Amino acid sequence: MLSKKTKYGLKALTYIARCKGEDPVQVSAIAKSEQIPQKFLESILLTLRKAGVLGSKKGKHGGYYLRKEPSEILMTEVMRVLEGPIAMVPCVSLNYYEKCDDCPDEHACSVHRLMIEVRDSTLKVFRNTTLADLSSK
Amino acid sequence: MLSKKTKYGLKALTYIARCKGEDPVQVSAIAKSEQIPQKFLESILLTLRKAGVLGSKKGKHGGYYLRKEPSEILMTEVMRVLEGPIAMVPCVSLNYYEKCDDCPDEHACSVHRLMIEVRDSTLKVFRNTTLADLSSK
DNA sequence: TGTAATTCCTATTAAATCGATAGGATTAAT
DNA sequence: ATTAATCCTATCGATTTAATAGGAATTACA
Numbered sequence: 001m002l003s004k005k006t007k008y009g010l011k012a013l014t015y016i017a018r019c020k021g022e023d024p025v026q027v028s029a030i031a032k033s034e035q036i037p038q039k040f041l042e043s044i045l046l047t048l049r050k051a052g053v054l055g056s057k058k059g060k061h062g063g064y065y066l067r068k069e070p071s072e073i074l075m076t077e078v079m080r081v082l083e084g085p086i087a088m089v090p091c092v093s094l095n096y097y098e099k100c101d102d103c104p105d106e107h108a109c110s111v112h113r114l115m116i117e118v119r120d121s122t123l124k125v126f127r128n129t130t131l132a133d134l135s136s137k
Numbered sequence: 138m139l140s141k142k143t144k145y146g147l148k149a150l151t152y153i154a155r156c157k158g159e160d161p162v163q164v165s166a167i168a169k170s171e172q173i174p175q176k177f178l179e180s181i182l183l184t185l186r187k188a189g190v191l192g193s194k195k196g197k198h199g200g201y202y203l204r205k206e207p208s209e210i211l212m213t214e215v216m217r218v219l220e221g222p223i224a225m226v227p228c229v230s231l232n233y234y235e236k237c238d239d240c241p242d243e244h245a246c247s248v249h250r251l252m253i254e255v256r257d258s259t260l261k262v263f264r265n266t267t268l269a270d271l272s273s274k
Numbered sequence: 275t276g277t278a279a280t281t282c283c284t285a286t287t288a289a290a291t292c293g294a295t296a297g298g299a300t301t302a303a304t
Numbered sequence: 305a306t307t308a309a310t311c312c313t314a315t316c317g318a319t320t321t322a323a324t325a326g327g328a329a330t331t332a333c334a
Contacts, residue, residue, distance in 0.1 A: 002225040024309095027310080046310080056310065058311075110271035115139065129251060134250070141323095165280085183282070194331085195281045197279045198331080199331070
């Protein structure tokens with residue numbers, strides 16, 4: 001299941017990408033437009049900023065803005081920041097690899113091999129999709 | 138994340154598929170070989186039986202057996218029984234569709250469109266993989 | 275017929291995660 | 305100064321997950 005955090009984060013990024021202006025976009029505006037609890041959204045945007053996807057400006061007339069062009073923001077990056085590993089099991093994760101307690105031999109594990117296929121097919125989608133794709137119409 | 142339930146279930150099915158004999162396979166044997174807590178495994182196999190994937194025989198010399206040939210048991214079926222919907226959000230689920238509270242217009246939702254792609258690519262893997270593939274080698 | 279071995283069923287629990295909220299500290303524009 | 309915004313930490317309640325407990329029902333077979 002996709003977490004609300006990720007869902008809200010994606011919607012917020014889409015919203016910001018559509019605000020083509022130079023001015024930073026405020027949390028309150030996004031929360032209202034996308035029906036997201038404002039305080040929750042604050043923490044999500046903070047995460048995205050700390051990960052380098054968003055930049056921010058504090059104080060009056062402050063807000064968030066994209067650090068790159070929408071067409072350069074890949075879903076692989078966004079999904080990893082918001083949702084964590086793309087793989088369904090740590091033992092097939094490229095960025096968060098961890099050995100299973102149970103499996104004596106990974107390569108002999110039937111689940112392992114299946115999950116590699118799933119990971120690869122999901123990665124293909126995320127590598128092939130940018131924020132520009134999400135925000136276009 | 139893949140739940141332990143699903144992981145254990147897949148391993149158990151693989152184990153049963155590899156026991157080519159006619160006799161039913163006992164929970165205790167699977168639990169021991171695959172390092173799965175026996176009581177937990179019991180409940181998982183029960184779920185698979187109720188879903189029609191496994192058959193069972195009670196009493197002494199009882200156990201579980203496959204209801205179909207491994208090559209006829211698709212991952213779509215197994216994953217739906219064990220893990221639930223394949224889609225990451227209910228609004229793109231084929232078998233468990235549900236409208237989002239927030240989205241006024243599904244087709245305009247950027248998350249929706251992305252998740253359809255993910256669902257389709259994952260489905261392709263699961264539709265193309267059977268228990269025979271898992272248990273071979 | 276009785277005993278052992280097995281699945282079947284329900285309930286409970288401990289821990290983790292998720293979604294959301296609270297309350298204020300900090301910063302910047304006017 | 306005042307106002308409006310991000311930033312930060314802590315907490316809470318609900319849900320889900322993984323596992324355990326305890327026994328009922330069924331079957332083989334001595």
